[in-house]
Amino acid sequence: MSKRRTVLNWSPRAIVFDCDGTLMDTERHWQDARTRAFREFGLVPPPGFAERAKGVHYVDCGRLMAEETHKPELAPDLTTSLLGHFLALVAQEPRTMPGAPEFVRLVAGRLPLAVASNCPLEVVEESLDRARLRQFFRHIVVPTVTPGGARRPAPQGRVGPEVRPKPSPDVYLRAAHLCGVLPVDAVAVEDSVTGIESARRAGLRVLGVGSLPHAKDGTEPDADTWVATLHDEEVLVWARERMPAAP
Incomplete structure (x- = not known):
């Protein structure tokens, strides 16, 4: 399954992953x-x-x-x-999505990696810890406010900018900033219409993965490239050729 191939002809400076349905089979x-x-x-x-x-x-x-x-x-x-x-x-029963651990390990160390999720921080960290993937991500960004506007307690007493949940662009804007890159220089890896809208609104390019979802109006999501899994050979070649290993 594929859509456009624009992402695979380009070299990102950071990768921001969704968690549910992208990294973890949750x-x-x-x-x-x-x-x-x-x-x-x-x-x-x-x-x-x-x-x-x-x-x-x-x-x-x-x-x-x-x-x-x-x-x-x-x-x-x-x-x-x-x-x-x-x-x-x-x-x-924590479980990873097909190809996700291998892809993360392949790109780790080549460029900054982050997670942008709508889940509570403790859920994301626990899932990634159990999958032995937490160490590969420099940053995890989750909403600091609920959709109703209530502010969630900041971890370890830290106070940061207000971050609204997807489809707001906030989680992706914050993740790109923490990775030290402009949003246009980062790629989001997403599986849902909501997440893709969030990444698009933030200005990131999007690699869609999994079963192709459809919006309420029946249209396909606005991903630059769509693959069935992160095992996709073109994705692996993209990582090896467009994301050189650090010396």
Whole structure:
């Protein structure tokens, strides 16, 4: 599966990875967590909900679950239930996406790597630690505010710029800045419509990976290149030829 090949003819100065569905095979955990949360409140998932929820911040997802089942008053409880079930599932069975560990190890040391995710920091770090990938990333950027505007506690008492969740461009803008490059010199690796919109709005080029999703209007996501997995031979050649190993 492929789309345009513009990214593979270009040399980025940094790579920013999404986590869920890109590095870690956690989308199935989110899907299972949504199913369990719906069941906990005696609700039935609306048709097509899994695709609409992909890549959405969990707070927005809890609200969407409540709205689409006509129970808006349950949004806070569904959000709490969703996150609780997800954390339990990740702890039980962390799993990487096909080709992700090999690709990360191939490009590590060649240029700065970061993660930009809508998940809570503890979820991202725990997942990457269990997959033995955390050491390869200089920076992990997650939202510091929820979709409703509430500010999350800063890790270790640090205070930084306000970072809104995807599809806002904030996580990608912050990740590029921390990597020391302009957004136009970085590439995002993404699997969802929401994440691609975020990266595009930040000015990054986009390598899409996984099953090709579609926006609500049926259009394909605006990735420069799309591949089925990070095992793709053209992607590996791109890394070796366009990202020279450090001397």
